[in-house]
Each structure stands twice: as structure tokens, then as C-alpha cells.
Amino acid sequence: MxxxxxxxxxxxxxxxxxxxxxxxxxxxxxxxxxxxxxxxxxxxxxxxxxxxxxxxxxxxxxxxxxxxxxxxxxxxxxxxxxxxxxxxxxxxxxxxxxxxxxxxxxxxxxxxxxxxxxxxxxxxxxxxxxxxxxxxxxxxxxxxxxxxxxxxxxxxxxxxxxxxxxxxxxxxxxxxxxxxxxxxxxxxxxxxxxxxxxxxxxxxxxxxxxxxxxISINEKVASKQKELSQYLKENRRIWVVASTHQGDEDIILSAFRLIKAQHPDLLLILVPRHPERFDAVASLCKKCFNTIRRSEETPIKPDTDIWLLDSLGELLAVFALANVVTMGGSFSQIGGHNPLEPALFKLPIIVGPDMNNFTDIMYQLMEQQAVIQLSEEGNISEHLSAEMINLLNNSSLADKYGNSAHKVVLANQxxxxxxxxxxxxxxxxx
Structure with a gap:
């Protein structure tokens, strides 16, 4: 009753x-x-x-x-x-x-x-x-x-x-x-x-x-990867920052500016989480960097700094193009987004301080030294750029993180x- x-x-x-x-x-x-x-x-x-x-x-x-x-x-x-x-x-x-x-x-x-x-x-x-x-x-x-x-x-x-x-x-x-x-x-x-x-x-x-x-890589993802790669004529190293929220981009772009000083060829592929933010993020990026939007269907040029992925359903495929991945939502009190998707591609992963939505997954990854999580202390953009530069300068370290992350995925299926x-x-x- x-x-x-x-x-x-x-x-x-x-x-x-x-x-x-x-x-x-x-x-x-x-x-x-x-x-x-x-x-x-x-x-x-x-x-x-x-x-x-x-x-x-x-x-x-x-x-x-x-x-x-x-x-x-x-x-x-x-x-x-x-x-x-x-x-x-x-x-x-x-x-x-x-x-x-x-x-x-x-x-x-x-x-x-x-x-x-x-x-x-x-x-x-x-x-x-x-x-x-x-x-x-x-x-x-x-x-x-x-x-x-x-x-x-x-x-x-x-x-x-x-x-x-x-x-x-x-x-x-x-x-x-x-x-x-x-x-x-x-x-x-x-x-x-x-x-x-x-x-x-x-x-x-x-x-x-x-x-x-x-998760697994199917034919549709492989086909989409091939389609996206046709826009990348130059052999450049790529940093994918996925599922960003308001506030994330300011941190990412500040770090990107520091990283570019040592790695001017680095291409940032930025993927906002919500479509209603595509225009605002594009405007923010264009203030400081040469930016091309995915919707423009324009090949990436040698002087392109940022490729803004203003599309849906292509994130998993774009991970296949990356050298390093950072998950958004982990800098802005959102609780983070799924780090297992880039792990599927054996990629080194950097996340911000807030991954509360993935506590158990983060425990598994941290235990196997398969992810880099930034501290809340100090200047987070500087910390992020330092970790990125370290991975870009040390391919064996990047491979170690990527392979460890992939093993965590397979062990828990x-x-x-x-x-x-x-x-x-x-x-x-x-």
C-alpha cells in the first residue's frame, strides 16, 4: 500500500x-x-x-x-x-x-x-x-x-x-x-x-x-578510417582530443600552443561532444590556429593546425589515425568519457583529473600502467603539454602505454x- x-x-x-x-x-x-x-x-x-x-x-x-x-x-x-x-x-x-x-x-x-x-x-x-x-x-x-x-x-x-x-x-x-x-x-x-x-x-x-x-573494430569502422585518411595527404603525427565539453578546449588549445613550439608538424584533431557546440568551438580554434572543419570536406594542408571533427559517428574511426589520444570531459567536472575506445587501437591515452564516471576502468588501466592521468595541482595545460611532448619524443614509451591499454581491454571482455x-x-x- x-x-x-x-x-x-x-x-x-x-x-x-x-x-x-x-x-x-x-x-x-x-x-x-x-x-x-x-x-x-x-x-x-x-x-x-x-x-x-x-x-x-x-x-x-x-x-x-x-x-x-x-x-x-x-x-x-x-x-x-x-x-x-x-x-x-x-x-x-x-x-x-x-x-x-x-x-x-x-x-x-x-x-x-x-x-x-x-x-x-x-x-x-x-x-x-x-x-x-x-x-x-x-x-x-x-x-x-x-x-x-x-x-x-x-x-x-x-x-x-x-x-x-x-x-x-x-x-x-x-x-x-x-x-x-x-x-x-x-x-x-x-x-x-x-x-x-x-x-x-x-x-x-x-x-x-x-x-x-x-568493443571491436568492424568493417564499417575500417571503411570509415580509410575515408578519413584520404583527407590526410601529409604524413604527420596526430593528437586526437575526443568528446570535449565547454572549458576543455581552452586547456587543450593552451597546451597545443606549447607542444607546437617543439613539434610544429603535430596535427590536432578536435572532436566536441555535442553538435550544438561545433560553431562555437570552430570560432575559438580559428582565433589562434589554422583550422579546417570536417564538414568542409577539404584535404588537410601542410599548414593546417587543427582538423575540427564536426560530424557524428566517426570518432572510433578517427582514433585509428592517432598517435596519442586525450579524452575530453575529464577537465570540466563531467566525469570523463570512455578511454577504452582508443585503447582498442593500442594508443597511449592521457586524461584529465576527473574520470569519476569510469572509476573501475581507470583502476584497471592505472594498475597496469596503461593510462596517464593528470593531477589537479598546478597549471594543467603545462602538465598536459609536458606529457604529450614526452610521448612524442619517446615512441617506445608510447607503445608501452598503448599495448598495456589494449591488454586491459582484452582481459575484461x-x-x-x-x-x-x-x-x-x-x-x-x-
Missing amino acids: RNFITLLLYRLVLMSLLPLVIITLVIRSKNNPQYRKRLSERLGFVRSSFKQNSIVIHAASVGEVIALKPFVEKLLQQQPELVITFTTFTPTGSAQVSTLFGDRVQHCYLPLDIWPCTAMFLYKLKPKAAVFMETEIWPNLVAQCKHKDIKLLLINGRLSEKSVESYQKLTWLIQPSLLAFDHIYCQSQDNLARFLMIGATNTNISVSGNLKYD GASQRSLDKLLALIHKS
């Missing part, structure tokens, strides 16, 4: 906030017009062409979509008769689904976690199972799935210590959601312990490993298959 009242109050509050949420999406669309497109999907309206009895798989944005790729590919291969509805919440995540899977999956936005929206979504799709990723816990949708006997699986479960503190204030809401899952697979024992702290029980939770290790086995067991059990 208490859970019912709690959920009812949650639904009433969110329903009252619906106009505000829609207004927020419209305001956000000023920077990214994609946020005002397909608003009907946010309200739970599904295209009439969508098939029912599918497996709903949800990933919030780009990083989660990429991490789920091996899992979804295995599901498509092993169970080709199953229909998959792949949902995201951001436009960039949506674009990534289209790039990776095309028409092999049904795709739409996951509706807002408001009762009429989620009820419409489930009524139209009538899924047989729903798979959520990492920290995607939608109390209303989860409760409705449980009520309709839709199998629920949370995979790659991850909780930071900061998230635990926040969730503990909402245990009355979060615990019923966690108990509704048929199973929760966590990335590590530490993450499992944190889920137990906010209300999960030992009866429906275990460790599977991290899906993000299960397998979570995708374990998660898939659990999903199929739940489906066949029903």
Missing part, C-alpha cells in the same frame, strides 16, 4: 510538471533544433509501423549506445526472429543508433517518465522485455512494466558514491524500482555494493563485468554475452 501511494504521488508530481518539461525541451532546441523534433515520441506516441512484442533496449545517449553495440549485435545474430526497439533520450544518441543499426532495429525516444506517456508507449508496443543501462532507473515506467509482467533487466549497472548519496534521499522511490527488476547486472563488486546500499537485495543482483570492454544469456533466460522463462 505504501509503495502504491508513493508511486501515485510521484506520478501526480510529474504530470503537473509536464508543461514545464516540454517548455524546457523547446528552450534547449534553440541550440540543438533536434530537441523540438519528434516531440510526439516524448509523449509516448509510437509510429504505427512499429511491431509489437519487441525487446525494448534503452540507452540514454551516445556513450551508452556505443557500449550496447556488441550486446545488440549478438542479440540480432543469435535471435534474428526477435524485434528490437532501441530507445534513447538525446538526439545524439538517436543519431548514433541510426548510424550503427539502421533499419535493423525500431528506434524512437523513450517517453517522459509520466504515467500517460509511458502507458501509451507500453500499450502500443506491448514489449516482452525491457533492458535498461547503467543508472537508467525510471520509477514509473519500471512499475508499469512490472504490473504488466514485462521482464525487466538492468545491465552494466553503475553507481558513483555521489549518486548513492542522492539516491539514499529517495530510497522510498528507488527501492521499489530496484526490487521490480528481474535481475541487475553490475560492472563490479563495488557497484554491486552501492546498489545494495540504496535498496537492492542479493536475490536479484550480481556482477557481469563492464560492457564497455566488449565477456559482459555482453553474459547479459544476453540472462535476457534470453528471462524471455524463455516467461
Whole structure:
């Protein structure tokens, strides 16, 4: 009875906030017009062409979509008769689904976690199972799935210590959601312990490993690498700085200026995380450096300093062109981005002080001396330039870091298959 009242109050509050949420999406669309497109999907309206009895798989944005790729590919291969509805919440995540899977999956936005929206979504799709990723816990949708006997699986479960503190204030809401899952697979024992702290029980939770290790180079990536390399006529060393956020570029460009004093031939390939920032980052780069945008489809010239990758779906391929990689989001209190993707290409990796979103992965990499993490102390641009110059001057050291990182990736693979086995067991059990 208490859970019912709690959920009812949650639904009433969110329903009252619906106009505000829609207004927020419209305001956000000023920077990214994609946020005002397909608003009907946010309200739970599904295209009439969508098939029912599918497996709903949800990933919030780009990083989660990429991490789920091996899992979804295995599901498509092993169970080709199953229909998959792949949902995201951001436009960039949506674009990534289209790039990776095309028409092999049904795709739409996951509706807002408001009762009429989620009820419409489930009524139209009538899924047989729903798979959520990492920290995607939608109390209303989860409760409705449980009520309709839709199998629920949370995979790659991850909780930071900061998230635990926040969730503990909402245990009355979060615990019923966690108990509704048929199973929760966590990335590590530490993450499992944190889920137990906010209300999960030992009866429906275990460790599977991290899906993000299960990455590989396929023909599409190799083809894209070949396409991108045609723009690079000169044999130059390349520094890829991936998934940058506001504030990252100032640090990177300051370091780049110092590095160029010793390595004038170095080409910086800069990849902003969000498309709405492409123009602003381009303007910032052009103030000090000769910059070409990927969208210009212009070959890189000998005097080009920066190639701005203002595109989607090309990051993994551009890693193959690099000599050194730095992950953005690790300088600006974002928590970093996945360092395993460049590790797949045996590349030396430098990250900033904040990699809180990848604590377990960083532990593995640091333990094997497979990544360089900068300290918060002192001038971070100077520290970054010093580490870069050291790697550029010492190819054997760069190779050592790259090879060690690649070994960490290979040693931790397998979570995708374990998660898939659990999903199929739940489906066949029903």
C-alpha cells in the first residue's frame, strides 16, 4: 500500500510538471533544433509501423549506445526472429543508433517518465522485455512494466558514491524500482555494493563485468578510417582530443600552443561532444590556429593546425589515425568519457583529473600502467603539454602505454554475452 501511494504521488508530481518539461525541451532546441523534433515520441506516441512484442533496449545517449553495440549485435545474430526497439533520450544518441543499426532495429525516444506517456508507449508496443543501462532507473515506467509482467533487466549497472548519496534521499522511490527488476547486472563488486546500499537485495543482483570492454573494430569502422585518411595527404603525427565539453578546449588549445613550439608538424584533431557546440568551438580554434572543419570536406594542408571533427559517428574511426589520444570531459567536472575506445587501437591515452564516471576502468588501466592521468595541482595545460611532448619524443614509451591499454581491454571482455544469456533466460522463462 505504501509503495502504491508513493508511486501515485510521484506520478501526480510529474504530470503537473509536464508543461514545464516540454517548455524546457523547446528552450534547449534553440541550440540543438533536434530537441523540438519528434516531440510526439516524448509523449509516448509510437509510429504505427512499429511491431509489437519487441525487446525494448534503452540507452540514454551516445556513450551508452556505443557500449550496447556488441550486446545488440549478438542479440540480432543469435535471435534474428526477435524485434528490437532501441530507445534513447538525446538526439545524439538517436543519431548514433541510426548510424550503427539502421533499419535493423525500431528506434524512437523513450517517453517522459509520466504515467500517460509511458502507458501509451507500453500499450502500443506491448514489449516482452525491457533492458535498461547503467543508472537508467525510471520509477514509473519500471512499475508499469512490472504490473504488466514485462521482464525487466538492468545491465552494466553503475553507481558513483555521489549518486548513492542522492539516491539514499529517495530510497522510498528507488527501492521499489530496484526490487521490480528481474535481475541487475553490475560492472563490479563495488557497484554491486552501492546498489545494495540504496535498496537492492542479493536475490536479484550480481556482477557481469563492464560492457564497455566488449568493443571491436568492424568493417564499417575500417571503411570509415580509410575515408578519413584520404583527407590526410601529409604524413604527420596526430593528437586526437575526443568528446570535449565547454572549458576543455581552452586547456587543450593552451597546451597545443606549447607542444607546437617543439613539434610544429603535430596535427590536432578536435572532436566536441555535442553538435550544438561545433560553431562555437570552430570560432575559438580559428582565433589562434589554422583550422579546417570536417564538414568542409577539404584535404588537410601542410599548414593546417587543427582538423575540427564536426560530424557524428566517426570518432572510433578517427582514433585509428592517432598517435596519442586525450579524452575530453575529464577537465570540466563531467566525469570523463570512455578511454577504452582508443585503447582498442593500442594508443597511449592521457586524461584529465576527473574520470569519476569510469572509476573501475581507470583502476584497471592505472594498475597496469596503461593510462596517464593528470593531477589537479598546478597549471594543467603545462602538465598536459609536458606529457604529450614526452610521448612524442619517446615512441617506445608510447607503445608501452598503448599495448598495456589494449591488454586491459582484452582481459575484461565477456559482459555482453553474459547479459544476453540472462535476457534470453528471462524471455524463455516467461
